[in-house]
Amino acid sequence: xxxxxRIKQLNQALAQxxxxxxxxxxxxxxxxxxxxIGCPRSxxxxxxxxxxxxQIWDVPSNLMARFTSSPYIGxxxxxxxxxxxxxxxxxxxxxxxxxxxKGLLNTxxxxxxxxxxxxxxxxxxxxxxxxxxxxxxxxxxxxxEPSRLSGKPFLTKAMMLQYNLTDFAAHCSKDIFLYTxxxxxxxxxxxxxxxxKETGCINTWWSAKPAQYPSLKDLPYASQIAGQVYYTEKAxxxxxxxxxxxxxxxxxxxxxxxxxxxxxxxxxxxxQQNGFDLPATTLSxxxxxxxxxxxxxxxxxxxxxxxxxxLQQKHxx
Numbered sequence: 001x002x003x004x005x006r007i008k009q010l011n012q013a014l015a016q017x018x019x020x021x022x023x024x025x026x027x028x029x030x031x032x033x034x035x036x037i038g039c040p041r042s043x044x045x046x047x048x049x050x051x052x053x054x055q056i057w058d059v060p061s062n063l064m065a066r067f068t069s070s071p072y073i074g075x076x077x078x079x080x081x082x083x084x085x086x087x088x089x090x091x092x093x094x095x096x097x098x099x100x101x102k103g104l105l106n107t108x109x110x111x112x113x114x115x116x117x118x119x120x121x122x123x124x125x126x127x128x129x130x131x132x133x134x135x136x137x138x139x140x141x142x143x144x145e146p147s148r149l150s151g152k153p154f155l156t157k158a159m160m161l162q163y164n165l166t167d168f169a170a171h172c173s174k175d176i177f178l179y180t181x182x183x184x185x186x187x188x189x190x191x192x193x194x195x196x197k198e199t200g201c202i203n204t205w206w207s208a209k210p211a212q213y214p215s216l217k218d219l220p221y222a223s224q225i226a227g228q229v230y231y232t233e234k235a236x237x238x239x240x241x242x243x244x245x246x247x248x249x250x251x252x253x254x255x256x257x258x259x260x261x262x263x264x265x266x267x268x269x270x271x272q273q274n275g276f277d278l279p280a281t282t283l284s285x286x287x288x289x290x291x292x293x294x295x296x297x298x299x300x301x302x303x304x305x306x307x308x309x310x311l312q313q314k315h316x317x
Contacts, residue, residue, distance in 0.1 A: 011069040019072060019145060030147050031276045033175040034267070035158035037165075039232045040123070040207040041190035042182040043253035044157055046288060048107050050260050051267075054281040057155035058146045062101065063087075065108040068116050071154075072145035078105075079149065114139070114160040125163035125211035125235065136171045143172075162232075163210060165239025169247065176270055177243070179236055182253035186292045188225045188304040193295070195221075210235055222300075226307035234315075246273050257288040 034057060038044045052059040058075060067074030081087040087105060101107055115121060117139035119130050126134070143154050158177070161168040165177065195206045202221045205213075210231035216224050240248045249270045256263050268278045294301060 007066050010066065014067060014073055015069040017070060017073065019148070030144060030174070031153035031278070032271065032274055033143055033154040033156075033172070034178055035156060035161065035175060036178045036180065037157075037159055037162040037236055038180040039182070039187050039229050040159075041194060042187050043180045043256055044159065045107075045109075047178070047180050047251075047256055047263075048155070048157055049101075050256070050288065051155055051264070052107050054264065056152065056278050056281060058150055058152045059155050060108045060110040060113070061105045062108045063104040065110060065112060068113045070145070071113065071142055072148065075146045075149055109159075110156045111160060113142075113156075114158070118160060120160070122209055123159045123162070123207060124209035124213070126167075131164060131167050136168060140172045140175075159208065162239070163235050165236065166242045169239070169243055174274070175247075176267075176274070177240065177248040178267065179240060179248060179250045180253055180256065181233065181250065183292060184226075184229050184233075184308050185301060185305055187229050188308065189294070189296055189301065190291070191225050191228065192221075192300065192304065195225075208232055222303040222307040223310075226304060226311055230308055230311045230315075246270070254290070254292065257290040260288055 034051075036044050036048055048059065051057060060071065060074075061078060063078050063081075064071060064074035067077070078087070082089065089105065111123075117135040118126065119133055120126060143156070146152075146154055158168075169175075169177070191206065192202065195202050195204060198206055203224075205217055205224065205228075208228060210216075210228065212227055212231045216227040216231075219227070240250070249267055251263050251266065264281070271278050
C-alpha cells in the first residue's frame with residue numbers, strides 16, 4: 001500500500017467521526033476565519049507563510065493536509081506530536097515551489113480539503129450545478145472545528161472559492177477574505193515561467209481557470225496569460241464588491257514585501273471592525289524579498305503587457 005492509499009483509508013475512517021455541536025456561546029466567540037485569494041503567482045504563498053509565523057491563526061500544514069476529512073483531528077495529532085517532542089516547531093523560510101513546500105510543519109495550500117466538498121480538481125469558475133452540488137455548509141463547518149482545540153481562527157488559501165465568492169460567502173457570514181494583488185506584468189511573467197517549468201510548453205495552460213477559459217485556451221500564449229490574470233482579477237473584485245466592506249481586506253504584494261508588519265496591522269484592524277481583537281505579535285520588521293524584477297526577454301514582456309492593455313481597453317479597464 002502506498003502513501004496515497006494509506007491517506008485515502010485514513011480519511012475514509014475519519015469521515016465517520018462527528019464532533020458534537022458547539023453551544024451558542026462557543027459559536028459566537030469564534031473569531032472569523034481568514035481566506036487568502038488572488039491570481040496565481042500574485043504572492044498568496046508568501047502571504048500565507050508570513051501570517052503563519054505570527055501564530056495568530058491555525059494554518060494547514062503538510063501534516064494536517066493528510067487529514068482532509070477532519071482538520072480538527074489533523075491539528076490534534078500535530079499538537080500531540082509537538083507535545084511529546086516527535087516534531088519540533090519550525091519557522092518557514094519562505095521557500096516553496098509554486099505553492100508547494102517541504103516539511104511536515106510547513107504551510108500547505110489545502111486544495112485537497114476543498115476538493116472533498118467541491119466537484120472540481122482545478123482552481124476554476126464553477127457552474128451553477130457545481131455550486132448546487134457542493135457541500136458548502138459542511139465544508140465551512142469543518143474549517144471551524146480546529147478552533148475548538150486552540151481558540152484561534154483558521155487561515156488558509158481559498159483560491160478554489162474565488163470565482164464564485166458571492167455563493168460561498170453567503171455560507172460563512174463572519175469570515176474575512178484576504179485578496180492580494182500584484183503588478184500585472186510581474187504576475188504574468190511568473191505565470192509564463194511556471195508554464196515552462198511545470199508543463200514544458202509555453203502554450204499549455206497552467207493553474208487557475210476563469211469563466212472565460214474556453215475562449216482563451218486556444219489563443220496565442222500572451223493573450224492566454226493576460227486573460228487569465230485580467231479576468232481573475234475582475235472576477236474576484238466583482239465578488240468582493242458584493243460583500244460588506246468588513247468582510248474583506250485587499251492588499252498589494254508590493255506593500256507586503258516592503259512592509260509586512262503594516263499588512264498585519266491592516267488585517268488586525270479589520271478584525272477589530274468586526275468586534276474581535278487579535279493577540280499582539282513581535283515579528284521582525286525586516287522586509288521580504290521582492291521578486292518584481294524583469295526576468296524575461298523585453299520582447300516577451302512587451303507582448304504580455306500589450307495583451308493586458310488590450311483587455312483593459314476592450315472592457316474599459
